[in-house]
Amino acid sequence: MAVDSDAEARLDDGERGKWTMTDEDARQYVRGAVDATVSLVESTFGPAGMEKLIVTEDKQNRRERVRVGDAGRIFDAIERMDGFAHPVAALFVDGADGMQSGLHDGTSTAVLLAGAFLDEGFELVDQGLAPSSVVVGYGIARARAGAVLDDLARSVEPDDQETLADVAATTMTTNLESAVRQDLSRRVASTVTQLSAGRDDGWINTDHAKILSQPGAESEVVDGLVLSRPTDAGPNGWGIDESIDDATIAILDREIDFEETASVLDGGEGVTLSSPEAADTYRAQLSDRIESTAETLVARGVDVLVCLEKLDESIVRPFEEAGIAVVDKATYPKEDVYRLAEATDGTVVSNLSELTDERLGRAERVGQRTVGEEVWTAFEGCPGPVLTVVASASTAEEARRREEALEDAIETTAIALMDGQLLPGAGAPAAAVATEIREHATEVTGREQLAVEAFADALDSIPATLARNAGHDPVAAVAALRTAHAADGRSAAGIDPQTGDPVDAWDAGVVEPRRVFSQAIETAAAIVEQLLTIDTVLYPNVTLPGYTPRSERN
Template identity: 70%
Template sequence: MAVQRGNDARLDDRERNDWTIRDEDARQYVRGAVDATVALVESTFGPAGMEKLVATTDRQNRDTLRRIDDAGRLFDAIESGDGFGHPVAALFVDGVDGMRSRVHDGTTASVLLTGALMDEGFDLVERGLAPSSVVVGYGIARARAGDALDELARPVDSNDEATLANVAATTMTTALDPAVRDELSARVASTVGRLADAGDGGWPNTDHAKVLTAPGVDAATYDGLVLSRPADAGPNGRGVTTPITDATVAILDRAIDFEETASVLDGGEGIQLTSPEAANRYRRELDARIEGAAERLVEGGVDVLVSLEKLDETVVDAFERAGLAVVDKATYPKEDVYRLAEATGGTVVSKLGDLTPERLGRAERVERREVGDEVWTAFEGCPGPVFTIVAGGQTAEEARRREGAIEDALETAATAAIDGQVVPGAGAPAAAVAAAIRDGETSVAGREQLAVGAFADAVERLPAVLARNAGHDPVTAVTDLRTAHATEGESSVGLSAETGAPVDAWEAGIVEPRRVFSQAIETAAAIVEQLLTIDTVLYPNVELYGYTPRPERE
């Protein structure tokens, strides 16, 4: 799926007859790409947003259909296919991808705000304002937006589970039953608090939290890691057949090769067996090596051996006969073996000889479950700060969507705890910022004043889209918000998705990290600064004869 070029006839003529497009046509080229990208995600914005059905691939590269209600995941799905063929759309998406990688929320708001700022900016340029003046005016407005958010924000810390639960619930815009959302958001808040307690400087490390979902399972939080792999992944051995208490765990990230040090060499490099006697002797020695390694592991107190790679069947058989439980091919995902080491207090090693006692991990209980088409091995009661949130769903698609919602909620709740600031949601920050910018608009001298006012108009489009997606009249909703924010002390008023009327977002529990909206503004303004000043588009992969690069001079 790719964003297509606009169908403006003038552009088509230039495409056939020239290597470049300039001025008004170039602006139309850029504007068309921005509008098309915004149109992809606009209807997904807000708690009442719609979804997109996207043909993509899953983690095992199998074709699948996914319902997506988030701009970041939609862009990921497109880029995993044909990608964005339009160069302007590619620049646009690259810019907002950077925001998603940092805060995991606000991507859609950033896209919509970019589109609104581009619309307002191009209108000003067409009226005669220089693009540089628009950029300067937008910069003034951005500074005032920051001041407005400073006044709007409230403090929060990792121990404030009620506020962090509200942040998590606000992030979970996926259509969830209210009771399910409340339960999952409470688990997210508790997990973030525990990660912060164990983290350096009180910062929660969300890499130490795993989210696992499957149809029909009950929601739970494990003090440790649940390894998961497809049932048809093809590992050897039986795994953990019965629960193991007070387990000692060894973790390998490579397959075990007993042949590389075998002593039966019959000439030349490597192992060459030129007689039946040599073959039998080699087999006996190899079996002895494997059995000896198994005995040493058991004598060292190892109960469970976890391997990132698939182990040879003969090795697994010997280890199981010695009393070891073997979990091999733990590649789903690969980083889980390192999470397991963090959880159990062990160390990932590459060779059995490196498994000294201080490199072994421990878990109070290890148990295996078959869940749908997956095998789960739960390492519970681990000493390290690693946690697994498990959630279910009626269908596999519902479970997958809950997984994405919980992952995003973990990141945003952690962001709030790290930054120590939250703001009301429901469009309240946009309305507060627009009101603050308009209050100081007349103090700006020169033509940049027009751009400052345009910035306020652009920001106000966000609550308008919220209202429209929820089935309410956007003009009435924005007018009511303006009236509310004109009243002193009403800066936390946002839009109710249910009624379309103004609502105090703090009281409604609609809360988000301050950084989400701040970063949406900064990202949008940065992208606009890149795109608004384009006046010529050169076609890619075209040799421009006569062009000589200017060398750098010292």
């Protein structure tokens, strides 16, 4: 939103250097920034939401265009480029970022709720209600919301694969064909269940699940880790020429430097060669040392050497000639060498001298193949709790989108299984909480009652946006949904994206972890407490620009 010119006109020359807004002007400044930020993600919400094409930078600071369809990734793409320079927008986005980093779902819900809570709250403040009263009333409503969600929630067990697959499918709102979504959701459910097996604490480490997708790949779940490297990565190792059974694996995170331990030293530190004879002796001793080390590893049963760094060809060639397959420059991503150690029950070492028998990893099979623009080295039949979920794709862009969808689905499904609680989706929780709060709002005395009712009205923004993005009349859809919930105190009715009519979300298989919606409400409320109570905007000695994003319709 642009700075109000009338507000600037009210500042005399002595005050202009401090750039201060107070009261109504400050609220309008905050409200405009919030509305503009919400507008960035509103049209992406729900299974019928649209996507954004964003020009940003990748992690190597190279310009790229990405298609994204949820608030978390939209904000991330913007922050990788110029970011949110506007102070209010930055506060708003920072408050919502925790949803994406912690839960991988619910960020859009939190943003929409925060925007609606602030709109309703500002309306009450404009009518004379103190911001602190709005915050208190919202707190009362949140407490009631928790009780409603307790009654609405259902439990889920690890053997309920169908329900866990529904959770995964609900999360993957990316534009996927129905058959593809169902196939991938079943693989996600199976993966999360396997990751949970054998743990007494109930914790599921989703870092033990790697996601891969490349054009030409076939969808599967590999019992172990698939190391992926670009075909142009430039390692010196030949990799795995032929499949290796019952493989013993050594894993290093540093390059091997035999010069550090070479004994031909003419002048103390480092290698100083004072004559041609000394150089010949040094090279011969260094070559003997490399060959001796390779023979020692072979004698200990090492079949595969995996190194995070690129190894020198003078080291790789003798190792391979001795019968050790070398996979070097395994930096894509570099965390995979540590994940490989988890999978093979081995230990990552920095020096070959640290490589005891107990630190060697094992796999039933190790093989290698080229898939799309990557070389995949598969370590299968591993003893550790690591799995690789592979998704088929026809293009590189489709592969990226499926990897993102699977990443979110695994995180969300794991949360559902760890918590053991589910809620119906499709806007049903918001409608159920709104109905309950309206029914009991009159029990709240004082001005806070108005804020409690406003909280319920704001919740309607969730089903209304779902209906609007699906092409239906949001007013009619919300009215029909209110009627359905009024008729049944524990209704799971949500919005059917096909018809806009109420549908039982449990029966439709649209379910989500209880924690996602609960956390969305808490995140939105925290944002409101930060922004609703701002009555002065002060930025000393700077003339701030306005915040006027371009309309999507222009």
